[in-house]
Amino acid sequence: MVRPAWFAFLCCVALGSSRGSDRPNFVFFVADDLGIGDVGCFGNDTIRTPHIDRIAAKGAKLTQHLAAAAVCTPSRSAFLTGRYPIRYGMVGTDLPLAFVQLAIPSGLPRSEVTFPQLAKAHGYRTALLGKWHLGLNCAWAGDHCHHPSNFGFDYFYGLPLTNGLDCDPDVTVTVGQYIAMLLYRHLRLWEISTTIFVAILALKYFRYIQWKTVFLLSVFGWSLVAYPHLALTNGRRLNCVIMRDDEIIEMPFNVSTITPRMTLEAVRFLEESKKEPFLLEVSYWNVHTAQLPYMEFRGRSRHGLYGDAVEEMDWSVGVVMATLERLGLTENTFVYFTSDNGGHIETGVEGGSNGIYKGGKGQGGSEGGIRMPTLVQWPRKIKPGTVVSEATSQMDIFPTVADILGTPLPQDKVIDGRNIMPLLGGAAVTSPHDVLFHYCSEYLHAVRYRPREGNVTWKAHFVSYNWDPGTTGCYSLRICRCAGQEVTYNDPPLLYDVTNDPGEDRPISDPRYPVVMGVINKAVEEHVRSLTEEEKQIGLSNFIPRPWLQECCNFPFCDCKEDVDLSSLEIGGQS
Known part of the structure; x- marks a missing residue:
């Protein structure tokens, strides 16, 4: 006779084995500052993105997929955790809106749970290639308390900070x-x-x-x-670094080689992981402000270095997707492509397009800053050519991955994301969100409300930006501020139907206004009550680096270079 405990254990093993063959692999592509108007399948006909477009053709295109913030550090933290950044302090009071130095003690709190951690707990092999930008050290250089390895990634190859303008060796004033x-x-x-x-x-x-x-x-x-x-004054040397796991391997990095090197790492990871479940995030520098694509891509596009950088990223996506196909993994791999925030329209260098949507990077309440070019492919579950026009969020990836893995959500935290597999698979037709809140740093700028009936999504703007005349940007500062004289506090709030007026050109003032605003105001009150006071990770102190937190290779010179053989890649073509 089999003991009940052992019998239960064997049943769990059998269940796990039966589910194991159905569990998909995960590949996440995250672009940097890519506007929704920069991608072919979202309407661009001058920048070539055939490999990204092919994901849409073979899967689903999400036309109202929203970042939880319009700038990288809080946006990326929300993507990983499924929670609004304000819940755990990944916000500030105003400028800066993100981490701007490597040698600062701020970062994603260790108390947060990420979806790579969920996957790792289920036996997945995990890797992050590319940009992290969620902190590194706490008390001294090398403690790596905010390192990706503490948030579910077995392997890290990439940028602990970002690819800022300081990383361009030709920029005269950084x-x-x-x-x-x-x-x-x-x-x-x-x-x-x-x-x-x-x-x-x-x-x-x-x-x-x-x-x-x-x-x-x-x-x-x-x-x-x-x-x-x-x-x-030496930001390029001290901030523009590449790490392999815990080790600095290049300082300062050569921007133009990063995408090919990440692509090579992705191919190697997939080849090594083909017999076990894996989760891979490829987090591009493209198309952040130091726009220096690999030499094979320069001059190929019709939009200068910016267009070249987009097309370089598309090539890389194509190499990764072709590797999945070559290894026989395409059918059961969940592929997700998005950008961390909208295009940065005030950089003063060649920039992208946020399509018909107003505003851009740094503007938490503007569609141009938070509506992302997003695609999902999973042939076993998602029909080719699916279009999801309902409001969804990057925070939805956390609960969606949890549902796919069959694991419960954390019970000690408010999870703001929702499972979107029913929408992607065709079982649901309306957004799982009644309300979504749009923050600029710690300030609530706008609220989106989706009634359960009808074909309408309302958006109330409590704050508007004082754009430079004739533009939707704040060029005097090269980014819009979240509060103060640079914004207008709308009393009463402006209300738009973003389903039928996505460009937000016609504010609503008819009898529906008080009814809709009544629902939105009540939702805001409930949301505010759910927040707790947290230490802010982003602030003016982030401008000042701490010498005891500074990473350095080849001390005291802080100068090293990685030699990489890229000959196995057909750079500029297809792998």
Whole structure:
């Protein structure tokens, strides 16, 4: 006779084995600052994206898929956790809107659970290739408390920070240098440090302190003033780095080789993982501000370096998809393509398109900043050519992966995402969200409401941006601020039907207005009650790097280079 406990165990094993063959692999492509108007299947006819478009043809196109923030750090954290960033402090009060230095103690809190962790707990092999941008160290260089390995990724190859304008060796004045100039011009730090040093010498003259103390205080004071200047004006060397797991392997990195190298890593990972379930995230630098695609792609597009970078990314997607096909994995692989936020229209360099939608990166309430070009393919479950026009969110990936894995959602956290497999598979026809909240940093700018009946999605704007005349951008700052004189507080809020007026050109003022706003205001009250006070991870202090948190290879030079053989890739064509 079989004991009940052993019998239950054997049943679980049998159930797990039967489910194992049905569990899909996961591949997530996440672009950086790619506008919804930059992709062929979303209407662009001048930038060539055949491989991305093929995912839409073989799967589903999501035309109202929304980021939880319009800038990378909070947006990417929401994607991984299924939760609004404000719930766990991945917000600030205003500028900056994301992490801007590598040597800062901020990052994704360790208390958060990510969908790669769910997959890893179910025996999946996991990897992140490319951009992380969710923090690295807490107390000292090398503690790696915010490293991807602590959030479910077995393997990491990529950028712990991002590919900013500082990473372009041809830029004459970098963002860091501009910040340093402001600090030293307006705070007059050199004068302050000189005054402190004179005061220290005076203390020594009157024999209140010893020479040893003079030396220590002088070094400390000089470091306090000089290190921020050194770090801010050397952003390319200190922030533009590539890691392999815990090790810095290139510092500063060569932007133009990153996408081919990530692609090669993706091919290797797939080949090594073909006999076991895997989850792979390919997180591109394309098309962030240091736009330097590989030489084989330069001059190929009709839109300068920006278009070249988009087409380089499309090539990479094609190589990964072709590898899945070659290994016989296409049929049972869940493939997801999206961007972390909308196109950055104020950069002053070649930029992209957010289509018919107003605004862009950094504008949490604007469609151009949060409506993402998103595609999903899973041949076993999703019919080719499916179009989902209902409101969905990048936060939905967490509960969708959990449902596919057959694992319960965490009970100690509010999960804001919803399972969208019924929508993707055709079993549901309306959004699983009644309400979605659109934040700019910690400020609630807009709310989207989908009634259970009818074909309408309402969006209320509590805050609007004071765009430069004739544009939907804030070019004086190169990004719109979330509060203060740069915005208008709408009283009463502006209300649009974004289903039938996606360009938000015709605000509603008829008798429906008070009814809809009554529902939205009640939802806002309930949402606010569900929030708890959390330490903010993003703030002005993020501009100032800490020397004890600075990663460095080949100390003290902080200079190293990875030699990579890319000959196995047919760069510029198909693998």
